[in-house]
Every structure is written in C-alpha cells, then in structure tokens.
Amino acid sequence: MARRSASGAWSIHEVVLHLVIEEDEDFRSRLASLISDPSKRWAPIDPEGAVVAALPDAAPTSELMDQFEKQRAASVAWIQAVALGSSLETIYDHPEPGPLSAGDLITSWAAHDWLHARQIIKRLYEDTLVSGDGFRARYAGEWGI
Numbered sequence: 697m698a699r700r701s702a703s704g705a706w707s708i709h710e711v712v713l714h715l716v717i718e719e720d721e722d723f724r725s726r727l728a729s730l731i732s733d734p735s736k737r738w739a740p741i742d743p744e745g746a747v748v749a750a751l752p753d754a755a756p757t758s759e760l761m762d763q764f765e766k767q768r769a770a771s772v773a774w775i776q777a778v779a780l781g782s783s784l785e786t787i788y789d790h791p792e793p794g795p796l797s798a799g800d801l802i803t804s805w806a807a808h809d810w811l812h813a814r815q816i817i818k819r820l821y822e823d824t825l826v827s828g829d830g831f832r833a834r835y836a837g838e839w840g841i
Contacts, residue, residue: 698757699823702822705815706815706819707819708757708816708819709754709757711815711816713751714747716763716764717750718808720767721741724771726738726788727801728774730796730801731778731779734787775802782798784799786798
C-alpha cells in the first residue's frame with residue numbers, strides 16, 4: 697500500500713493520508729468559513745505538499761483509515777447540525793473555479809471522495825497485475841477507464 701505506481705501516482709497510503717488531511721483542513725473548514733463569512737478569503741492550501749510533509753510521521757494505512765472514518769462521521773454530524781440549517785446558496789467567490797455555493801462545496805466534497813476511490817481501485821488493479829508472478833489477467837478484461 698505504500699508503493700507508488702510505475703507512473704509515480706500516489707500510493708494507496710498517500711491517498712488515504714490526503715483524505716485525512718483534506719477532511720479537516722480543506723472541505724470542512726472551508727465550508728464552515730463560507731457559512732460564517734462568505735467574504736473571508738480562504739488561506740491557500742497545498743494538498744500534495746501537505747502529504748509530503750506529513751508522510752514521515754504518518755500512521756499506518758489502517759490507522760489512517762480509522763482516522764478518516766472518525767473524521768468523516770464528525771463531518772457528517774456537523775453538516776447535518778449546522779450546514780444544512782444554513783443557506784446552501786451562500787456564495788464564496790473563489791479565484792480559480794469562480795463562485796462556489798455551500799451546496800457546490802458539499803457536492804464537490806463527495807465527488808472528491810469518488811475521484812480518490814477510483815484512484816485507489818486503479819492502484820489495486822495495477823498491483824494485481826504486477827503481483828501475478830508473470831501470469832496475465834487478460835481474461836478479466838481491460839481497465840478501459
């Protein structure tokens with residue numbers, strides 16, 4: 697889980713670490729900021745740099761998954777208690793993608809998860825092909841995504 701792919705794509709460990717960091721430092725905190733003061737500028741973030749900086753001290757993947765599960769449960773509870781009681785139409789004027797509503801941010805949060813779930817599945821697929829001891833997986837079909 698800690699090995700990067702031949703292309704240099706993040707390892708599964710790095711993806712899970714990224715999700716843990718993003719859960720707290722990106723989506724939840726930015727949604728809270730948008731709800732409380734949509735005119736307040738968000739501090740810049742560096743998702744890749746944050747993973748590189750946290751990697752030496754990171755817990756094993758299984759512990760990171762537990763951390764993510766706990767953080768996500770807290771996020772869902774917070775969304776239900778606070779965010780859904782606010783206007784999901786409140787807009788933050790983001791400099792890159794442009795105006796983002798609270799609803800856009802919640803939807804992006806979920807989509808972000810699915811992008812990384814796809815990334816993890818692709819890594820598992822690639823690892824299966826590499827670990828096949830010279831056997832091929834052609835009967836399985838092509839990745840094609």
